[in-house]
Amino acid sequence: MKRVSTLIALVAVWGVALEAVAAVPLAFEGQRLFASYCQLCHGTTGTGAGPLAEKMGITPADLTTTLRSRSDTILKKIITGQGRQTITGRDRHNLISEAMPEWKDVFNDHQVEALIAYLRFLSTSKHKLMGDPVVGNELYQQYCAVCHGEEGGGDGVMTKLMNIHPADHSNPNEMNELSNNQLVNIVRRGKGRYMPAWKDILSRDEIEALVSYIRLLGN
Numbered sequence: 440m441k442r443v444s445t446l447i448a449l450v451a452v453w454g455v456a457l458e459a460v461a462a463v464p465l466a467f468e469g470q471r472l473f474a475s476y477c478q479l480c481h482g483t484t485g486t487g488a489g490p491l492a493e494k495m496g497i498t499p500a501d502l503t504t505t506l507r508s509r510s511d512t513i514l515k516k517i518i519t520g521q522g523r524q525t526i527t528g529r530d531r532h533n534l535i536s537e538a539m540p541e542w543k544d545v546f547n548d549h550q551v552e553a554l555i556a557y558l559r560f561l562s563t564s565k566h567k568l569m570g571d572p573v574v575g576n577e578l579y580q581q582y583c584a585v586c587h588g589e590e591g592g593g594d595g596v597m598t599k600l601m602n603i604h605p606a607d608h609s610n611p612n613e614m615n616e617l618s619n620n621q622l623v624n625i626v627r628r629g630k631g632r633y634m635p636a637w638k639d640i641l642s643r644d645e646i647e648a649l650v651s652y653i654r655l656l657g658n
């Protein structure tokens with residue numbers, strides 16, 4: 440009997456885990472990889488002031504400005520090291536110190552794509568992450584997805600039940616219009632007839648984490 444219930448519990452947990460994996464936005468996954476592998480040298484915001492860079496006496500360029508002119512193909516070559524030597528023309532300019540490791544044996548293609556999505560966020564977003572997006576993801580799935588949808592598309596189950604129309608949180612053009620503070624205030628105080636106020640349920644830190652997660656949904 441015990442074994443059967445353990446099995447059922449396992450299947451249930453597995454089902455939830457699969458769903459969670461499917462809903463993870465690329466830039467969100469990239470942010471986690473960047474935090475573990477890249478910010479040592481490139482710094483938390485990509486500007487190059489990481490603790491290992493200081494230790495090694497190297498000065499990685501400011502990713503928030505250098506990446507704009509680089510294509511995904513070039514970025515992939517830079518990150519993996521595979522084909523770096525074939526980079527020519529304008530893209531060779533300032534390329535590439537030996538101190539940038541070759542990551543080809545560390546990441547699969549999907550992870551490299553996720554890293555690039557996060558680098559794009561770092562170099563294009565007008566707004567910085569203000570809280571921990573990992574915490575934000577959990578809270579979003581728990582409290583917000585029912586209306587805003589698991590991936591923020593504005594298509595949660597309640598939207599049909601109640602005929603309500605939240606914005607598409609995965610559309611960076613729409614979300615970039617709002618500053619971090621404006622987003623925090625909407626979540627704290629609510630908006631219109633159907634967006635509830637969360638200030639008595641969630642802490643300031645939790646709301647900032649949610650806003651950071653919303654920022655990554657669009658990338």
Ligand code: HEC
Pocket residue numbers: 473476477478479480481491492497498499500501502505506509514517518533534535536538539540542554
């Ligand atoms: C040991 C330090 C170190 C680590 C760790 C590191 N980098 Fe670098 N990276 C450098 C240095 C040094 C450069 C060359 C200087 C520069 O930024 O142009 C560089 C350059 C780059 C560039 C090219 C910048 C440009 O456009 O000129 C990209 C993109 C990049 N790194 C991404 C990453 C990613 C993604 C990770 C994590 C998977 C990472 N780096 C981890 C040191 C590091």
Ligand code: HEC
Pocket residue numbers: 578579582583584585586587597603604605606607608622625626630631632633634635637649
């Ligand atoms: C009962 C459904 C519902 C829930 C639950 C809900 N929202 Fe909303 N939310 C809405 C609706 C509807 C709007 C649009 C309000 C308007 O523009 O009048 C909205 C608007 C917003 C906006 C402004 C941008 C937009 O989508 O129009 C943000 C940001 C937001 N919600 C975040 C959250 C967060 C974070 C949570 C979870 C803590 C959450 N919401 C939970 C229904 C909901």
